[in-house]
Amino acid sequence: MSFVLPVDHVVVLVPDLVAAGSAFEAAGFDVTPQTRHSPAMGTANRCVMLEGGCYIEIMGIVAETPANATWRNLLGKGPGIRGFALRSADIEVSALELASLGIAAEPVRHFSRMTDDGELRFSITRIEPSATPGLQCLVCQHHTAELLWLPQTMVHANGVSQLVSVALPGAGSLAVFPPDESRQGVAIAAGAGRLIFAGRQPQYHDLRSICGVEIEVAAA
Template sequence: MMLILPIDHVIIPVADLAATGAAFEAAGFVVTPEARHSAAMGTANRCIMFDRTYIELMGVVEETSANLPWRRAIKHGSGMGGLAFSTSNIQVTANDFKARCIRTEALRHFSRQTNEGELRFSVIRIDPSETPGFQCLVCEHHTRELLWRPELLRHPNSVTSIEAIFLPSVEGLGRFGQQEGVAVMQGNSGLRLRGSRSASYDLTSSCDITIEVIAP
């Protein structure tokens, strides 16, 4: 089964953020420095940016009610722990979900500080019962220019985009399908990326995923 979903980024919850970031760097990716979310979130991340999407490596730095889903995901092993869908108007998306009886948590506004400035974004978490065993959310970026910076897109391994996402289960994701986006398929946790040089990377020791890079 293949779905086309409006992917903003994939979320990989990890127990050791520094070690996982180093593993991605060793594979030829540019990885952002660690950045802390708000105190309410209690999380930190490192990101691997592509043309329109990115990979978020997420770690928990302090236990809060907001990061309970990520702590559960880390406890049960890393791998692909969540998907963030993109939106240009999160309130319109919230209204659409309500009309379609898709259960969600309340709209939240978050920020995290970087050397380039404060990143701001709004998030709606989809109730886990809608996508069993998987955390999905919708994200609207308010400061895209601070996140998608040119120097973060030039990866030594030539990767430019996410071609496909493989998940152990795609149950419940069909309700979020669109005509444009990224292919999501059932399979072992992993990513198919596009670059100018074919390659494969086994990152199971750090985050339980494998990566295949395909060339044109």
């Protein structure tokens, strides 16, 4: 079973954000500094930015809050790929599209966080967890993409450029979303947690003990 989705980012949920970031760095990735989301969210992340408008979000929980209850429940199953964000050019339109498909989602919410390069602004609508068992999925619109996809953060020592495909046990949950091959696509398939990238030369990195994922680089 496989299909194509317009993936904005993949969430790798981990219990130890410092160790997970170091593991990705040891695999040759440039990983952004740790930043915290709002106190209400109670989460923090480090990111691997990629060409093609996609990225890997390595996320940890720094404080238990009602807003991260779903993430905490998912983390109880162990580290790994526990979420997806689908890209939207207009979050309000996307919310209406979800409703028309009968996919329950929370009201649109708007967020911002300060970085050294300026204020990141984005809007999301989170899919009800019951619609995608085993995964937390959301739709995201970036209002300041130029502050997130910085050229210097997309240069990786391992030669990786783009995310090609993702394999995960919960792939069947994503069948509620219709495929969209008109935008940058990332193949989603059932299987063990694995991220496959395009790069200069074939590589393999086993990060299962810390991050719950395997990483494969296929020569572009």
